[in-house]
Amino acid sequence: METPTQFENTTPYRANLGNGAELFLPPWFAPRAGRYDLIVHFHGLGKLQESNLEHTKLDAAVVSVNHGVGTDAYGNAFKDPRAFADLVAAAEEEIDKSTRAHGAKLGRIALSAWSAGFVSISKILNDPVNVERIDAVLLADGFFTSFIDEKKHRMNVTPLEKFARIADSASRDEKLFAITHSSIPTSGYPSVTETVAKLLEMTGSAKIPLDTTGPGPMHALYGVDQGSFHVKGYEGVLAGDHIRQITSMGETLWPYLKTRWDRPRLDAAK
Secondary structure (H helix, E strand, O other), rough: OOOOOOOOOOOEEEEEEEOOEEEEOOOOOOOOEEEEEEEEEOOOOHHHHHHHHHOOOOOOOOEEEOOOOOOHHHHHHHOOOHHHHHHHHHHHHHHHOOOOOOEEEEEEEEEEEEEHHHHHHHHOOOOOOHHHEEEEEEEOOOOOEOOEEEEEEOOOOOOHHHHHHHHHHOOOOOOEEEEEEOOOOOOOOHHHHHHHHHHHHOOOOOOOEEEEEEEOOEEEEEEEEEEOOOEEOOOOOHHHHHHHHHOOOOHHHHHHHHHHHHHHHHHHHH
């Protein structure tokens, strides 16, 4: 019989890490076996990540990183290969200062992003050291590339190759990689729908048609589930449809992470 997870009854902990980053520890944050887990989310108010964390009851620290609404700032912030390591180190230092870690050390790391925040993740994953360190990648309506020839609709697949490798690792359960997207069209660069379709082509992943509704009014069109590689495409071409992609992450994407990160704890309890 599985032992129910026990959450510590304490208060949330919040801290500003500088450079657009803020740390949040939920009331139930409780390191296990000398380790704690960390989610680093790019683009979206911290209170949205707090809400999604509340929905899933993920036992993890969350860092929310915000650099405005455009993509350039998210890319520039992580051009330096040391930038991500510095951010993680700042989070570790603050978690130690919180007195909530009880001497525990950082365990697994997940990268999460909505919309323009994808660009930060793409930069971070250019470093093989980071790729090795990251256990999960979660993308909500943010997965882009450029055109080599817009008139002929030829996409630049080179930036997608690292994600294809991560998808292959996820299909073998070595990592978690999950994407959700709306159907919003774009001009001047491939839409998320088109870019995800190219990734599925590169990985030989077949879409399964869906006709389901939820969370809320979100209507799913197709899904892909191969090991720990998950994709779900939704209807919606309006700003509200785009925003629902982040506000629903606690129901669409982060549950995959909870299942993955809870598994060792359940196994250890048997």
